[in-house]
Amino acid sequence: MVRLKGDLLQQKGQRDYMLNASRLDSESVYISPINYNREHGQIQIPYVSTYRVAKPVFNKQGAVFAVLVTNYFADELFNSVTFSSSAGVDVYLLNDQQQFLFHPDPKLRFGFEFGQDITWSSVFSQSQDMSSQATLPFHDLPSHYYLKQRISLENNISMLPLELAVSINTDILLTDVAKRRDHFVLVIISLFTALWLLVCLYQRYINRKLELHTLKERNNKIIENSLDAILTVQEDGLISNANKTALQCFDIIIDHTQFTQLFSLAEGDKSCIDETIAQGSKPSFEGVFIDPQDQQHFYSITLTSVFDIFTQRYQVADVWTPPH
CATH class of the missing domain: 3.30.450.20 (PAS domain)
Structure with missing residues (x-):
């Protein structure tokens, strides 16, 4: 741990995470949006993605006199959610403005830090959302389909939500669907075959019972009249x-x-x-x-x-x- 003094200290009071954390009560914690770290007002090079966890510190009178801030590198977060996926499957992480924090193409990451309005809707369309598709069309298919899940924290944790998204190449999706369909057809055939065998066995059992019952009745008549x-x-x-x-x-x-x-x-x-x-x-x-x-x-x-x-x-x- 290094303690900085004098000119080595930087003015951070105007940063959004300082202002937002200072408005919280003593039980709450603030987690800032993920962005590139800045030193003396300038984006640090090489780029370092980071987020801050901040908590207000109160004096005896109950007033905020400081904010305790811990910086975390976001790469560990990216690694935990952008796991190694199958071929044709890509993972994305978005901020609350639908801007890319993580994208398979590094050029599309953190575009907002440089004034680039690269959002989810500028790359994907609503027609590619699998959750809104009851069935897949037979033609004019998009190159990819996607699913998204909103991520937020509760229990006195103040943060803007993130979104985790996954896309899959349509050709790979259709190939997998075809395999599953063939497997499903085989399962259905097997079920119908098993059902047919059960029906045959049951019918044979019933017929045997009827034959025995008829034979018993016939024998009973012979016996009764003897x-x-x-x-x-x-x-x-x-x-x-x-x-x-x-x-x-x-x-x-x-x-x-x-x-x-x-x-x-x-x-x-x-x-x-x-x-x-x-x-x-x-x-x-x-x-x-x-x-x-x-x-x-x-x-x-x-x-x-x-x-x-x-x-x-x-x-x-x-x-x-x-x-x-």
């Missing part, structure tokens, strides 16, 4: 379904009556349900039914294991054939 007693038994031995003949001949309560309670079975046939599910079927065997009058009736019993797709469980189909 003179043999036909029923299904669950894995736990409970009778879950029975045709008309079985219900008329036997005292059956669906989902309550145990199959083995209806007959007197030989010792080797008492585990017939488990055996049938394990092996898929069981050869015909004899069961003795005793009616309420203590009369014995001999039945030939045939068991077959079946898988119920609706309950996703194995059951046993029983056919009881009375003696002829």
Whole structure:
């Protein structure tokens, strides 16, 4: 840090950042517009872009007696916003008067410092603003399109807003749009293909369900009209379904009556349900039914294991054939 005295001190009281900062309260900070630094009233060469952060200093009586000013080089700010971009993409920084602080062409930077009225509207037209274009025209396209974003600070910071802008070469933009369009078309085709496959699979599933339902109804009619007693038994031995003949001949309560309670079975046939599910079927065997009058009736019993797709469980189909 160097302290200057006497003739080395410069008169800065008339500068805009001094005047604006002196009007602030004790909680506020002033940030000046970006321009070229001046020494003794003349633009410094080589050019040094700078901005000042200033804050008033108050005495005990609450009056401003000084302004604390810190100079900052703007190159770091330019480097932070004008990052390395893709080919055909350019970045710009504008002051509140739409004048170029940064432009890819150095000749267009800080033109206002030399009396040159080089503004955004003198380089770009409103028709190039992408935010105002719902769709791109098919002909007479400009060489570039652009987007702009206003930058301002709040919370007791007094400064004029800046604008950050980005332009893109139209040819590169259209090439990128074409690539994205082709990709979009492929995505749409893929989605429709997937949808078609899902519809086919769903239709196949529904048709299969309808076929099974029709087959079940047909089988139910055959079973219901059979003179043999036909029923299904669950894995736990409970009778879950029975045709008309079985219900008329036997005292059956669906989902309550145990199959083995209806007959007197030989010792080797008492585990017939488990055996049938394990092996898929069981050869015909004899069961003795005793009616309420203590009369014995001999039945030939045939068991077959079946898988119920609706309950996703194995059951046993029983056919009881009375003696002829």
